[in-house]
Amino acid sequence: MFQTDLLKDKTIFVTGGGTGLGKSMAQRFLELGAKVIIASRKMEILERTAAELMKATGGEVLPLALDVRDYGAVNGALEAAVAHFGSVDILLNNAAGNFVSPTEALSHKAFDVIVDIVLRGSYNTTLAFGKHWIAKKQAARVLNIVTTYATTGSGYVVPSAIAKSGVQTLTKSLAVEWAKYGITMNAIAPGPFPTEGAWARLLPPGLEQQFVERIPLKRVGEHIELANLAAYLVSDQSHYINGEVITIDGGEWLKGAGEFNFLDVLTPQEWGEMERQVRKANKQ
Numbered sequence: 001m002f003q004t005d006l007l008k009d010k011t012i013f014v015t016g017g018g019t020g021l022g023k024s025m026a027q028r029f030l031e032l033g034a035k036v037i038i039a040s041r042k043m044e045i046l047e048r049t050a051a052e053l054m055k056a057t058g059g060e061v062l063p064l065a066l067d068v069r070d071y072g073a074v075n076g077a078l079e080a081a082v083a084h085f086g087s088v089d090i091l092l093n094n095a096a097g098n099f100v101s102p103t104e105a106l107s108h109k110a111f112d113v114i115v116d117i118v119l120r121g122s123y124n125t126t127l128a129f130g131k132h133w134i135a136k137k138q139a140a141r142v143l144n145i146v147t148t149y150a151t152t153g154s155g156y157v158v159p160s161a162i163a164k165s166g167v168q169t170l171t172k173s174l175a176v177e178w179a180k181y182g183i184t185m186n187a188i189a190p191g192p193f194p195t196e197g198a199w200a201r202l203l204p205p206g207l208e209q210q211f212v213e214r215i216p217l218k219r220v221g222e223h224i225e226l227a228n229l230a231a232y233l234v235s236d237q238s239h240y241i242n243g244e245v246i247t248i249d250g251g252e253w254l255k256g257a258g259e260f261n262f263l264d265v266l267t268p269q270e271w272g273e274m275e276r277q278v279r280k281a282n283k284q
């Protein structure tokens with residue numbers, strides 16, 4: 001769907017790029033000509049992923065150990081990336097932590113760990129990269145991965161919900177404030193996309209089918225669908241899109257929100273009866 005040189009000459013820093021959706025997006029960027037840094041805590045996984053992606057695409061991947069909660073370490077990783085590739089043009093804030101739990105069962109440390117990875121991690125990278133780009137007078141782009149419940153809120157993932165909604169607000173705020181420096185910013189809000197990281201922590205055993213039933217398209221997302229959207233949103237082709245949150249969820253959250261959407265349980269006979277009842281009421 002894209003020209004193969006769409007991201008030629010772009011260097012993209014992907015947090016959490018060793019696994020799951022970060023890995024899939026990194027692979028798509030490489031196929032489209034980008035150079036990629038993947039950064040997270042577990043170096044062994046990053047090295048394995050880097051080797052796999054380089055073999056699959058022929059592109060160049062730099063793995064860097066990084067805990068995004070540590071601002072000093074973020075600056076160190078940025079320096080290492082610039083020393084290796086000459087510059088970094090795009091930041092993808094994808095790293096996250098999450099698990100389902102009744103909120104009252106959480107320790108304060110459990111709350112902290114999620115908010116720190118998701119919100120502090122995202123503003124740490126955004127601030128460090130932003131200061132660097134502004135000092136260098138370099139135009140740049142940021143893409144943040146949030147969730148649909150960043151807008152709606154959700155029980156049982158409350159630390160994640162409040163942190164993702166903070167990242168969403170960061171996106172909208174800095175898209176405006178930093179446009180004058182040529183730094184633009186958007187977010188993607190995915191619905192369910194199977195990954196080992198999310199499924200192991202979020203899907204109670206036996207409830208998988210209920211997850212799919214809630215989605216109007218009756219299927220979960222495919223990684224390539226998200227990766228193509230991300231490729232477009234980091235490319236120069238989408239430059240005039242700034243401060244947006246693009247949902248990619250097969251219509252899932254709207255299905256829950258629309259007052260009468262539950263009526264898809266009615267049979268044709270019940271619809272016939274309903275019509276007769278309404279027409280009768282119209283005549284009275």
Ligand code: HXC
Nearest residue numbers: 096097098099101107109110113147160191192197198201
């Ligand atoms: C309650 C829990 C818990 C759980 C950990 N804790 N797991 N509390 N229920 N399931 C508590 C611990 O007891 C501890 O508190 C505190 O959290 C910190 O735990 P650690 O294990 O020390 O933290 P750490 O090793 O840093 O691991 C971080 C993590 C882990 C977030 C807990 O899950 C992780 O590394 N996740 C990274 C990947 C990930 O989560 N991917 C999913 C993203 S999916 P105490 O007080 O006991 O010391 C996503 C969106 C999905 O975000 C949307 C789907 C539609």
Ligand code: NAP
Nearest residue numbers: 016019020021040041042067068095096192193195197198
């Ligand atoms: P994942 O594979 O578990 O990815 C999370 C990544 O974050 C891991 O690679 C992890 O690597 C990294 N990470 C965690 N803590 C970190 C830290 N402190 N510093 C640096 N990196 C850290 O899960 P995923 O499903 O692909 O999630 C990717 C993104 O999509 C997340 O933002 C998630 O919220 C979002 N999302 C996913 C879904 C879905 O259905 N899968 C839906 C909506 C939104 P290390 O362990 O090596 O640090």
